[in-house]
Amino acid sequence: MAWDFSTEPELEEKLEWVRTFVREEVEPLEVLFPGCEFLPLDEERRRIVDPLKQQVRDRGLWAAHLRPELGGQGFGAVTLTLLNEILGRSSWAPIVFGTQAPDTGNAEILARFGTEEQKERYLRPLLEGEIFSCFSMTEPHGGADPAVFTTRARRDGHEWVIDGRKYFSSNAAVASFFIVVAVTDPDEPIHRGASLFVVPRETPGLVIEASHHLYGARPHEPGHSLVRYENVRVPAGAMLGEEGQGFHVAQTRLAGGRLHHAMRTIGMGQRAIDMMCERAMSRYTAGSPLAQKQFVQGYIAESVAELMQFRMAVLHAAWLCDTVGEQAARKEIAAVKFSTPRVIQAIVLRTIQVHGGLGVTDQLPLIGMLTGSIVLGLADGPSEVHKLDLARRVLKDYEPGDPEWPSQFLGRRVEAARAKYGDRVSAVPSIPAVPAE
Ligand SMILES: Cc1cc2nc3c(=O)[nH]c(=O)nc-3n(C[C@H](O)[C@H](O)[C@H](O)COP(=O)(O)OP(=O)(O)OC[C@H]3O[C@@H](n4cnc5c(N)ncnc54)[C@H](O)[C@@H]3O)c2cc1C
Numbered sequence: 001m002a003w004d005f006s007t008e009p010e011l012e013e014k015l016e017w018v019r020t021f022v023r024e025e026v027e028p029l030e031v032l033f034p035g036c037e038f039l040p041l042d043e044e045r046r047r048i049v050d051p052l053k054q055q056v057r058d059r060g061l062w063a064a065h066l067r068p069e070l071g072g073q074g075f076g077a078v079t080l081t082l083l084n085e086i087l088g089r090s091s092w093a094p095i096v097f098g099t100q101a102p103d104t105g106n107a108e109i110l111a112r113f114g115t116e117e118q119k120e121r122y123l124r125p126l127l128e129g130e131i132f133s134c135f136s137m138t139e140p141h142g143g144a145d146p147a148v149f150t151t152r153a154r155r156d157g158h159e160w161v162i163d164g165r166k167y168f169s170s171n172a173a174v175a176s177f178f179i180v181v182a183v184t185d186p187d188e189p190i191h192r193g194a195s196l197f198v199v200p201r202e203t204p205g206l207v208i209e210a211s212h213h214l215y216g217a218r219p220h221e222p223g224h225s226l227v228r229y230e231n232v233r234v235p236a237g238a239m240l241g242e243e244g245q246g247f248h249v250a251q252t253r254l255a256g257g258r259l260h261h262a263m264r265t266i267g268m269g270q271r272a273i274d275m276m277c278e279r280a281m282s283r284y285t286a287g288s289p290l291a292q293k294q295f296v297q298g299y300i301a302e303s304v305a306e307l308m309q310f311r312m313a314v315l316h317a318a319w320l321c322d323t324v325g326e327q328a329a330r331k332e333i334a335a336v337k338f339s340t341p342r343v344i345q346a347i348v349l350r351t352i353q354v355h356g357g358l359g360v361t362d363q364l365p366l367i368g369m370l371t372g373s374i375v376l377g378l379a380d381g382p383s384e385v386h387k388l389d390l391a392r393r394v395l396k397d398y399e400p401g402d403p404e405w406p407s408q409f410l411g412r413r414v415e416a417a418r419a420k421y422g423d424r425v426s427a428v429p430s431i432p433a434v435p436a437e
Helices: 009-026 043-058 079-088 101-114 115-129 246-282 294-323 328-361 366-376 383-395 410-424
Strands: 133-135 152-156 159-171 173-182 196-200 206-214 224-235
Touching: 009 043, 009 079, 079 246, 079 294, 101 115, 101 133, 101 246, 115 173, 133 159, 159 173, 159 196, 173 224, 173 246, 196 224, 196 246, 246 294, 246 328, 246 366, 294 328, 328 366, 328 383
Parallel strands: 133 173
Antiparallel strands: 152 159, 152 173, 159 224, 173 196, 206 224
């Protein structure tokens, strides 16, 4: 009997430390340094944030998403889920634990596919938490369908020359380097004709045309940039992975990243439920606390049940990643990916409702969570695309049948039962006669 939902006491002890640490030491950073998560640390922030990062390192919890040989802790996906669901409570926690997107995914592909030189130059400082990075794939005219990408990289002697424009390049404004997806062979389908390049920010021709912000974000946040690559020259050694393998490499980054978002969403959902319950217990209306209104009890019960189911689905996908590998868990990851925004949106909307007018003000983090939940249905591929992908994978296991009568049609089932057992019974269906009155 191998099913086991228990956590080893040693790990549970660590997780308990993380819960207290995030609640007491990290959550205050959200109001102390709002929207500064992705800004390089100035002296003031460094005085507070560096010692917190050091505590995480001392506990052996830094950069937990990477295997030890890649510079991380080698926890595996299930343990990472148990950790990330706590970190998801706070926007600062991933920074303090060295697990913030998109740097996690960028570190992962540099670690897996990078040359020794690329690892030394980019991965090492990234893992030290001293720099930020950018993944530059989406283009202004389309992101969901990579076949429309037009950014090109042409070989010129020992160099590659990149030309094109990218949109939604998160953190471009603060990134020290960019991982750029570019078409290297337009005659091949994009899945065999694109490659990745690591481009240092100071490279001539790399121009940030504009940085757009999510609604409600602060102007000092780095945001999501429109980047122009104009005659950007990089040496041949700037290619990350093999020529033409850009999408294969990017996929390994995105699959894990999607699951990381889902793991953190559990924590965000729990925080919203905690807020909903606290308010329900505290606020009186029409003669009783909100907690005694059946509608509100329904909100709480539905939210808890939905989060429980979601958490189990994420843990199961993570367990598959650990036991049979990410590739074999593609269906589960896709299901989790498009469930993530739906689950968190439903919970946050109920939490807002229970808070009344206060819920939609900038005095509570709820509208920010709601915006975040919408983003989860877009970034790393829109929900529709993941639904199509899941349905395609599921349908592969089915064959077409009779176009007139489905196999579960009663007539067909009787026929099948007759063929199997008909010689042993007097009739199919074989049912007792109704006793006379
Ligand atoms: C906050 C944020 C951060 C991001 N960060 C990055 C980043 O760092 N790097 C990066 O490269 N990109 C990033 N993105 C871009 C993201 O990956 C794209 O937004 C996403 O892939 C969708 O592309 P699009 O916005 O161009 O939408 P489009 O491709 O124009 O699609 C629009 C809509 O069409 C529908 N649709 C699309 N395809 C299908 C289909 N096959 N079937 C049915 N319906 C479909 C969906 O509803 C979709 O939302 C980020 C996006 C956001 C919102």
